[in-house]
Amino acid sequence: MNSAFWSEMVTCFNELSEDAQCRVVVVSGAGKLFTAGIDLMDMMNSVLQPEGDDTARISWGIKKKIKKLQETFSVIEKCPKPVVVAIHGACVGAGVDMITACDIRLCTQDAWFQVKEVDIGLAADVGTLQRLPKVIGSQSLVNELALTARKMYADEAKSSGLVSRVFADKEAMMAGALEIAGEIAGRSPVAVQGTKINLIYARNHSVADGLDYIATWNMSMLQTEDLMKSAQAALEKKSPKTMTYSKL
Numbered sequence: 332m333n334s335a336f337w338s339e340m341v342t343c344f345n346e347l348s349e350d351a352q353c354r355v356v357v358v359s360g361a362g363k364l365f366t367a368g369i370d371l372m373d374m375m376n377s378v379l380q381p382e383g384d385d386t387a388r389i390s391w392g393i394k395k396k397i398k399k400l401q402e403t404f405s406v407i408e409k410c411p412k413p414v415v416v417a418i419h420g421a422c423v424g425a426g427v428d429m430i431t432a433c434d435i436r437l438c439t440q441d442a443w444f445q446v447k448e449v450d451i452g453l454a455a456d457v458g459t460l461q462r463l464p465k466v467i468g469s470q471s472l473v474n475e476l477a478l479t480a481r482k483m484y485a486d487e488a489k490s491s492g493l494v495s496r497v498f499a500d501k502e503a504m505m506a507g508a509l510e511i512a513g514e515i516a517g518r519s520p521v522a523v524q525g526t527k528i529n530l531i532y533a534r535n536h537s538v539a540d541g542l543d544y545i546a547t548w549n550m551s552m553l554q555t556e557d558l559m560k561s562a563q564a565a566l567e568k569k570s571p572k573t574m575t576y577s578k579l
């Protein structure tokens with residue numbers, strides 16, 4: 332994850348968010364592993380280079396840089412299109428921050444995950460500590476992973492709920508990821524995007540607030556033609572994917 336990655340991800344996801352042709356996103360890694368995390372040379376040469384001439388100004392500048400880096404993964408969560416991430420080999424450091432901002436996580440049998448930040452002398456600051464506890468439920472396991480930087484392998488990632496499916500190899504995983512993406516893309520974008528937005532809202536709020544939010548959301552979204560089309564398909568015992576839904 333070099334400096335180009337950190338800024339291009341923001342441009343990319345902002346464009347995907349606005350692109351009505353796009354209904355779902357699949358993120359995967361090229362090469363022998365998914366990600367080695369932040370480019371350590373870049374980090375030392377840019378993020379950590381102090382700018383300013385006193386503590387307050389240097390600190391202010393570092394905070395700005397961290398907030399900017401956080402946005403690289405927050406854009407994934409803010410994107411209304413569901414994001415499926417397919418992980419093979421290693422997923423280290425900021426890789427874990429990134430995948431916890433995605434909606435569906437898949438991996439290969441050879442995948443492993445490492446909350447590596449403590450090993451390089453910092454508290455993870457781009458999402459893992461905030462999102463991982465909401466993803467895997469066990470605070471004790473999160474604490475263990477984050478405080479010891481031990482590797483977690485595919486089987487434990489599955490049993491802990493970090494990933495929902497494990498595939499034999501990358502080829503099988505990509506086929507599986509595209510199949511899931513196809514299932515999502517074939518359904519009403521009004522229903523799909525409303526579901527993602529409300530799931531994230533519900534995760535961050537009380538049940539009562541979540542129920543109120545969805546009521547307000549659906550007071551307009553239930554007026555969509557997609558509902559009639561999907562209900563018609565259900566009555567005819569057809570998949571909702573057999574209907575055509577307008578772009579959103």
Ligand SMILES: CCC/C=C/C=C/C(=O)SCCNC(=O)CCNC(=O)[C@H](O)C(C)(C)COP(=O)(O)OP(=O)(O)OC[C@H]1O[C@@H](n2cnc3c(N)ncnc32)[C@H](O)[C@@H]1OP(=O)(O)O
Binds near residue numbers: 368457
């Ligand atoms: C404050 C900002 C907010 C963001 C914070 C983010 C934090 C993080 O991401 S913490 C994690 C940082 N990453 C690491 O510490 C990974 C270190 N690397 C490894 O553990 C291994 O290299 C890895 C398991 C990824 C791959 O192992 P493998 O045996 O397959 O390859 P290597 O021979 O170790 O590596 C090949 C060359 O790549 C260089 N390299 C690996 N990772 C990084 C990296 N993150 N940044 C820069 N360079 C990296 C490695 O040094 C080798 O280089 P060379 O010796 O020149 O061939």
